[in-house]
Amino acid sequence: MFKVHKTDGRARLGQMTLAHGVVNTPIFMPVGTVGSVKSLVPEDLKTLGAEIILGNTYHLYLRPGLDVIRHFNGLHKFIQWDKPILTDSGGFQIFSLGQLRKITEEGCVFQSHIDGKKINLTPELAVEIQETIGADIHMVLDECTPYPATPEEAKHSMERSLRWAKRCREVKSRDELWQFGIVQGGMYHDLRKQSLEGLGELGFEGFSIGGLSVGEPKPAMRETTDFCCEHLPEDKPRYLMGVGTPLDIIESVNYGVDMFDCVMPTRNGRNGTLFTSLGKVNIKNQKHQFDESPLDPECSCYTCQNFSRSYLRHLFIAKEITALRLLTLHNLTYYLHLIHDIRDAIREDRFQDLLKHHQQLWDK
Amino acid sequence: MFKVHKTDGRARLGQMTLAHGVVNTPIFMPVGTVGSVKSLVPEDLKTLGAEIILGNTYHLYLRPGLDVIRHFNGLHKFIQWDKPILTDSGGFQIFSLGQLRKITEEGCVFQSHIDGKKINLTPELAVEIQETIGADIHMVLDECTPYPATPEEAKHSMERSLRWAKRCREVKSRDELWQFGIVQGGMYHDLRKQSLEGLGELGFEGFSIGGLSVGEPKPAMRETTDFCCEHLPEDKPRYLMGVGTPLDIIESVNYGVDMFDCVMPTRNGRNGTLFTSLGKVNIKNQKHQFDESPLDPECSCYTCQNFSRSYLRHLFIAKEITALRLLTLHNLTYYLHLIHDIRDAIREDRFQDLLKHHQQLWDK
Numbered sequence: 001m002f003k004v005h006k007t008d009g010r011a012r013l014g015q016m017t018l019a020h021g022v023v024n025t026p027i028f029m030p031v032g033t034v035g036s037v038k039s040l041v042p043e044d045l046k047t048l049g050a051e052i053i054l055g056n057t058y059h060l061y062l063r064p065g066l067d068v069i070r071h072f073n074g075l076h077k078f079i080q081w082d083k084p085i086l087t088d089s090g091g092f093q094i095f096s097l098g099q100l101r102k103i104t105e106e107g108c109v110f111q112s113h114i115d116g117k118k119i120n121l122t123p124e125l126a127v128e129i130q131e132t133i134g135a136d137i138h139m140v141l142d143e144c145t146p147y148p149a150t151p152e153e154a155k156h157s158m159e160r161s162l163r164w165a166k167r168c169r170e171v172k173s174r175d176e177l178w179q180f181g182i183v184q185g186g187m188y189h190d191l192r193k194q195s196l197e198g199l200g201e202l203g204f205e206g207f208s209i210g211g212l213s214v215g216e217p218k219p220a221m222r223e224t225t226d227f228c229c230e231h232l233p234e235d236k237p238r239y240l241m242g243v244g245t246p247l248d249i250i251e252s253v254n255y256g257v258d259m260f261d262c263v264m265p266t267r268n269g270r271n272g273t274l275f276t277s278l279g280k281v282n283i284k285n286q287k288h289q290f291d292e293s294p295l296d297p298e299c300s301c302y303t304c305q306n307f308s309r310s311y312l313r314h315l316f317i318a319k320e321i322t323a324l325r326l327l328t329l330h331n332l333t334y335y336l337h338l339i340h341d342i343r344d345a346i347r348e349d350r351f352q353d354l355l356k357h358h359q360q361l362w363d364k
Numbered sequence: 365m366f367k368v369h370k371t372d373g374r375a376r377l378g379q380m381t382l383a384h385g386v387v388n389t390p391i392f393m394p395v396g397t398v399g400s401v402k403s404l405v406p407e408d409l410k411t412l413g414a415e416i417i418l419g420n421t422y423h424l425y426l427r428p429g430l431d432v433i434r435h436f437n438g439l440h441k442f443i444q445w446d447k448p449i450l451t452d453s454g455g456f457q458i459f460s461l462g463q464l465r466k467i468t469e470e471g472c473v474f475q476s477h478i479d480g481k482k483i484n485l486t487p488e489l490a491v492e493i494q495e496t497i498g499a500d501i502h503m504v505l506d507e508c509t510p511y512p513a514t515p516e517e518a519k520h521s522m523e524r525s526l527r528w529a530k531r532c533r534e535v536k537s538r539d540e541l542w543q544f545g546i547v548q549g550g551m552y553h554d555l556r557k558q559s560l561e562g563l564g565e566l567g568f569e570g571f572s573i574g575g576l577s578v579g580e581p582k583p584a585m586r587e588t589t590d591f592c593c594e595h596l597p598e599d600k601p602r603y604l605m606g607v608g609t610p611l612d613i614i615e616s617v618n619y620g621v622d623m624f625d626c627v628m629p630t631r632n633g634r635n636g637t638l639f640t641s642l643g644k645v646n647i648k649n650q651k652h653q654f655d656e657s658p659l660d661p662e663c664s665c666y667t668c669q670n671f672s673r674s675y676l677r678h679l680f681i682a683k684e685i686t687a688l689r690l691l692t693l694h695n696l697t698y699y700l701h702l703i704h705d706i707r708d709a710i711r712e713d714r715f716q717d718l719l720k721h722h723q724q725l726w727d728k
Binding site for chain 1: 398399400401402403404405406407423427428431432435436442443444653654656666670671672674675678679681682684685686687688689690
C-alpha cells in the first residue's frame with residue numbers, strides 16, 4: 001500500500017507498506033551492491049536510520065549466486081537485514097558492459113565478469129532472480145536508452161522495454177512483493193508519454209524513471225523528470241533511478257519524485273569527497289592538516305562527533321581502511337538527514353525555502 | 365606502579381597503573397600502526413575490551429609527523445583513544461628496511477618509504493618522538509639482532525643496544541610515562557644474561573624481550589623466553605614483543621610473560637584466516653559456501669552473533685571492505701577472550717589445564 005499523506009507544491013510526503021516494513025517517502029536508499037553497503041554492517045545502517053537498501057541483481061546473480069540465496073530463503077536472511085530491500089533488474093549493469101553484451105528481443109546475452117560464463121538474462125529470468133532474492137520491490141528488465149540517442153533509436157528501445165515490461169508482469173508470482181515498471185524514451189516527451197501510458201495498463205505497484213543520469217546535461221535530466229512526474233499517476237510511488245547529488249535529489253522532490261538511490265555518498269566517501277552543511281569537502285586537501293574541527297559542525301554522525309579533519313585526512317592519506325568506514329558513515333548520514341529535512345519541510349509547508357537554501361549551497 | 369597479585373606456577377596475574385589508566389596483565393595489545401587498528405574505530409576497541417593499544421613510532425613519525433601530533437598534544441587526542449598506548453621505538457621497522465638503512469653507533473640512518481627523505485633516528489630522537497606521542501609506555505631504541513647471528517655478531521649488537529638503552533634512559537624527561545629496556549643477545553644465554561643485567565642497572569619501569577619471532581625455530585624462541593623470564597626481576601612487567609600465535613601467547617605466559625602485541629589477529633583476519641575455539645578456519649574455503657553456522661559457535665562477537673560462514677565467505681571473495689572489518693572484529697575478540705581465559709585460569713589455579721587444552725587444539 002502506498003499513501004500520500006501531504007503535499008507541498010508537487011513535493012509529496014508518503015508511506016509505502018512493504019513486505020518487510022513501512023518506508024517513509026521521500027526516501028534515499030543506500031546501495032548494497034553485492035550484499036553489503038561497502039564498509040558498513042547492518043547495525044550501522046540501523047544507527048543511520050536507513051529504512052530500505054538496494055541490492056544489484058546483476059552482481060548478486062553472479063555472486064554468491066541463486067543457489068546460495070535460495071539456500072537462505074532470500075537475501076534478507078543471508079545478509080541479516082530485516083528491513084525492506086529493493087533490487088534493480090540487472091539491465092543497467094549489463095547495458096554498461098558495452099562490447100561484452102548483446103541485446104535481442106529475447107533478452108540480454110552477456111559474459112560474467114567473474115568467470116566469463118555466458119548468461120542469457122531474459123525478462124522472465126530477471127523476475128525469477130528478484131523474487132528468489134525476495135526483494136520487497138523489484139524492477140522489470142528494461143533496455144536503458146543511451147544518451148545521446150536519435151528519436152528512432154529511443155523509440156525502438158522504449159518499445160522493446162515496454163514489451164519486456166509486459167513479459168515481466170506476466171510471470172510475477174509473489175503477491176507480497178512489489179514490481180515497478182520503468183519509464184524510458186530518452187529525452188523525447190512523446191516517447192516518455194507512450195512509455196508511461198503503456199506501463200500504466202500493466203498494474204505495476206510503482207514506477208521508475210529510467211535512462212537518466214547517463215551523461216545528459218542537468219537541464220535535460222530535470223526537464224525529463226518534471227515531464228514524467230507530471231504524467232505519472234498520483235497514487236503510485238515514483239523512483240528516480242541512480243540519482244544523484246544532494247541538489248539533484250531536492251530538485252527532483254520538487255517535481256514529485258518519492259524514491260532515490262545512488263552510489264554517490266558511499267563511493268565519494270571512499271574517494272575522500274564529503275557532503276557537508278558547508279558544501280563539499282575534499283579531505284585530502286593540505287589545508288586540513290592541522291584542522292581540529294569536525295568535517296561538518298552540524299552533523300551528529302559518529303565521525304563528526306569524534307574526529308577532526310586532521311585525523312580523517314591522515315587516515316585517508318595513509319590509506320587506512322578505517323577512513324573508508326568513517327567517511328562513508330558521514331556521507332550517508334548527510335544524505336539521510338537531507339531526506340529527513342525534506343520530509344520536515346514538506347510537513348511544515350516550507351519546502352521551497354529548503355530548496356532555495358540547497359540551490360544556493362550547491363551552486364557555489 | 366606494577367603489582368603481581370597472584371601466580372600459578374610461573375604464570376602471573378598483575379596490574380599496571382599507567383598515565384591513562386589501569387591495565388591488567390597478562391595483556392594482548394591490538395596493533396594500531398598508523399593511528400588506527402585497521403578497519404576498526406575506538407568504539408569497537410572498547411566493545412572488544414581492549415585496555416591498551418600499540419602505535420608504531422616509525423610510521424607515526426613519517427605520517428602524520430611530529431608537528432601534527434604535537435599540535436594535538438599527543439596521539440591520544442589525535443586518534444580519540446583515552447586509554448593507554450604503548451609505542452615501539454621504530455628500531456624493528458628500520459631493521460626490516462634492509463638495504464635502505466645504515467646503522468652506526470650514533471643511530472640509524474634510513475630513507476622514508478614515503479618521500480625518500482633521509483632520517484637519522486638516534487636513541488635520543490626515539491625518546492623525544494615517543495614522549496611527544498605521549499605513549500604511556502615507550503621503548504628504548506635497540507638494534508634487533510637478526511637470526512641467525514654468530515656469537516660475535518650477537519654480542520656486538522647486544523652491547524650497542526645496551527649503550528643506546530643508557531642514552532635513552534638519560535634523556536627520558538616525562539616521569540609519568542614508562543620506559544622499557546629491551547633484552548637482546550640472540551639465542552645465546554650468556555649474552556641475554558649480560559643484556560638483562562646491564563639493563564637492570566638503569567631503572568626501567570619494565571622489560572621487553574626483543575629479537576624473537578624473527579625467523580628462529582619455535583623451540584629456540586620458547587627456550588630464550590624461558591631463560592629471560594627466569595632472570596628478569598619479579599617486580600617489573602615483561603613484554604614479549606611481536607608475539608604471536610594463540611599458542612605462543614599461552615606458552616609464554618607459562619614462563620612468566622605479562623604483555624604481548626602482534627599483527628597476527630588483524631592481518632590474518634584481513635587475509636581470511638580466523639582463530640576459533642575449533643582451531644583455524646580459512647574462510648575462502650569452498651566448504652563454507654552454504655554453511656549457515658557462525659565462524660565460532662562459542663564466540664560472542666558481533667560477527668559470530670550475526671553472520672554465517674557462507675555470508676562471510678561471500679563478502680571476502682567479493683572483496684567487500686565489510687568483510688575485513690567483520691573478520692578483524694572476530695580475531696581480536698578471540699585474542700582478547702584468550703587473555704581473559706588465561707587470567708581466569710591463573711586466578712583459579714588451573715592454568716596448566718588451559719595450557720594443555722591449547723597445546724592439543726593448536727598442535728592438531
